Amino acid sequence: xxxxxxxxxxxxTRDRQIDYDANKHDISKIVAAAEPSLNLCISCGTCSATCxxxxxxxxxxxxxxxxxxxxxxxxxxxxxxxxxxxxxxxLVCPRNVSTRNLIIQISKAVIPxxx
Amino acid sequence: xxxxxxxxxWQEYQKEIADDHYFYARSCIRQTFFPGAExxxxxxxxxxxxxxxxxxxxxxxxxxxxxxxxxVPFDTTMTVVARQFALMTEAGYENYAASCVxxxxxYTEILDxxxxxxxxxxxxxxxxxxxxxxxxxxxxxxxxxxDIVYKFRHQIAGKAKYKLVDKxxxxxxxxxxxIGCHYSKMFPHKGIGGAEYPYVxxxxxxxxxxxxxxxxxxxxxCGFGFRQYLVQANRGFSLSCSKKKFDSMEPYEPxxxxxxxxxxxxxxxxxxxxxxxxxxxxxxxxxxxxxxxxYEEVAGLIMxxxxxxxGLQVHQVPAEPLLEKIGIPYDPDRKFKGKxxxxxxxxxxxxxxxxxxDK
Numbered sequence: 001x002x003x004x005x006x007x008x009x010x011x012x013t014r015d016r017q018i019d020y021d022a023n024k025h026d027i028s029k030i031v032a033a034a035e036p037s038l039n040l041c042i043s044c045g046t047c048s049a050t051c052x053x054x055x056x057x058x059x060x061x062x063x064x065x066x067x068x069x070x071x072x073x074x075x076x077x078x079x080x081x082x083x084x085x086x087x088x089x090x091l092v093c094p095r096n097v098s099t100r101n102l103i104i105q106i107s108k109a110v111i112p113x114x115x
Numbered sequence: 116x117x118x119x120x121x122x123x124x125w126q127e128y129q130k131e132i133a134d135d136h137y138f139y140a141r142s143c144i145r146q147t148f149f150p151g152a153e154x155x156x157x158x159x160x161x162x163x164x165x166x167x168x169x170x171x172x173x174x175x176x177x178x179x180x181x182x183x184x185x186x187v188p189f190d191t192t193m194t195v196v197a198r199q200f201a202l203m204t205e206a207g208y209e210n211y212a213a214s215c216v217x218x219x220x221x222y223t224e225i226l227d228x229x230x231x232x233x234x235x236x237x238x239x240x241x242x243x244x245x246x247x248x249x250x251x252x253x254x255x256x257x258x259x260x261x262d263i264v265y266k267f268r269h270q271i272a273g274k275a276k277y278k279l280v281d282k283x284x285x286x287x288x289x290x291x292x293x294i295g296c297h298y299s300k301m302f303p304h305k306g307i308g309g310a311e312y313p314y315v316x317x318x319x320x321x322x323x324x325x326x327x328x329x330x331x332x333x334x335x336x337c338g339f340g341f342r343q344y345l346v347q348a349n350r351g352f353s354l355s356c357s358k359k360k361f362d363s364m365e366p367y368e369p370x371x372x373x374x375x376x377x378x379x380x381x382x383x384x385x386x387x388x389x390x391x392x393x394x395x396x397x398x399x400x401x402x403x404x405x406x407x408x409x410y411e412e413v414a415g416l417i418m419x420x421x422x423x424x425x426g427l428q429v430h431q432v433p434a435e436p437l438l439e440k441i442g443i444p445y446d447p448d449r450k451f452k453g454k455x456x457x458x459x460x461x462x463x464x465x466x467x468x469x470x471x472x473d474k
Contacts, residue, residue: 004392004466010351012358012393 023071027109031068034105040095041065047089047099057082061089061099068106076110121312128299128309132266133210133256137168138203142215143176145377145409151426153214155415156260163274163418164267169206174199179217179297183341190242193235196225197243201251211254212263216376219259220297223305226253257305259298261375261410265307265315268322276419278324281370282442287326288370291405292316293360293383295376296336310334316373319410323417332363338386339378357386361398361405368400371437372407383407388431391468402469404432416443423449428459433470447472 032038048060059082067076080103089099137160141153160166178195181187203211213219229236243249264271279288294313299306308314311334317327338356343349360383364372374380387404391397399405407430408416415425416438422445427434438445451459464470 008350008389008393009347010349010354012390013351013355015355015359015362017359 018070018072020071024073025071027073027076027106028068028071030109031102031105034108035098035102037095037097038065038068038102041097042095044094046092046094047097050088050092052086052088053082053084059083061103064106065102073110076106080107080110121308121314124312125308125314128304128307128314130258130262130305130307131256132258132262134266135166135210136208137166137210137212137258137263138206138208138254139168139170139212139260140174140177140199140214140218141170142213142218142377144180144381145214148377148381148429149409149412149426150429151415151424152409152411153260155411155420155425156214156264158420159271159411159414159418160263160267164270168212169208171202171206174202177213177215177218177221179215179221180341182221183217184345185342190239192221193225193228193239194242194246196222197239197251198247198249200253201243201247201249203254204251205249209252209255211257212260213257214260214377216259216295217297217378219257219305220301222254222257223302226257227302229253259306259315259375261298261315261319262307264410264414265318268319271414271418272322272324275323275417277417277441277443279320279413279417279441280324281440283440287324288437288440289328289367290320290325291328291330291333291364291367291369291372292320293337293372293374293376293379294334295374295379298375316375316410319413320373323413328364328367328369330364330367332360335360335363337374337376337379337382339376339382344378344382353382354386354389357382358390361387361390364405365398369405370440371413372405373410373413374407375410380407380409384431388465388468392466395467397468399432399436402467403436404468406430406432406434406437408434416441419443421445423452431470432468433472435472 043062043066045062048054048062051059053059059079064076064079083103085100085103087100093099145152157168157170160168175195178187178192182192213222279290281288294316299310299313303310306313306315320327336356338353340353343353372383384407387398397404412425422434422438428450451461453459
């Protein structure tokens, strides 16, 4: 098939449409139940701006929360594994989200499902 | 499909369509892509409906493809279009009928530009006079050819030999209608039914016995998009747009697709071949595709014209399964014969998409 596509000189661009209806929202509900301060997050990105792990990886807690709320949970286990749990994000969060516990709860919710 | 709300919207977007005496401007690409479509339109108007239609020999491309691809400046395009209007004026006509949706959109855009900027119109009149010695009147009525078929859809239905109905079950065929973007997305009030729920093709389908499918990506572009297609490396964008539409319409199991644009039937038809080759995926039952038609071809079919006379043999997705479903007779041996019976040669069969009935 790929050979055929090369013969054409172009390939199909995969759809980036976010299908909220088909996505998995149960993990978001489990995490929010275990750490209700998730609901306080306004996606300001302060956590990502101050993140130590982000100096060495492409980790972003803001992005993790975005994916969690969209229900796009397939890559979350790999993402949250990049966190060092240093807690700097928790010190700077303007909404007092318990970010360290949030990461732990996401890990608990997604890692068993993705192992 | 819930029609109540849509009917209210359709009522708001009605346009005046001239009753007779049309100056017909053909499309530069339709005669290559679907060579029978325009001939059917002229035949139906002249012979079936007894209308006066002037099929102008000397008009040129409107330059729409060049304009939308940023290779022809707007002043040049306006001057070329002014020449088309001059030909209409010289022929003694006032009602302009465009075969192409992009031409129709472009004429609308130019007339609107001249309405808001009279000095631009004066400049273009001067350009045209200096270049060709011609002068022109603006058309009193500008319609797309599908508007005219829509206007006479009930008369066509009255003369039709067939309906868009399954001959075995009596159920209406499930039809996807696809409107070219330039028909009403730029100027919603210039299209029948507006931009969101254009009624021009839906009206024909309903009048001719079919059932319109309302699927999520109904208003999505087919993917032609000029620059998306003209550069080979970009064609993936075009293909992906069509794929999105096919994926969206597939669960509704459409029997056919009807379009009113030059590019849409071309791409919705040919991309089914490309998608089948790239992914081994076909969108009809079995290994069949979904046959794609222009509205003129469908009008010709229900009027009982020979499918090969109206050019259905150049379709990538074969029309035969649909012809059999409606009960339209055809001679398989004449499919690839020319006008005088000469052998045109048979195309190679695709790897996945079913092209010949016996494979």
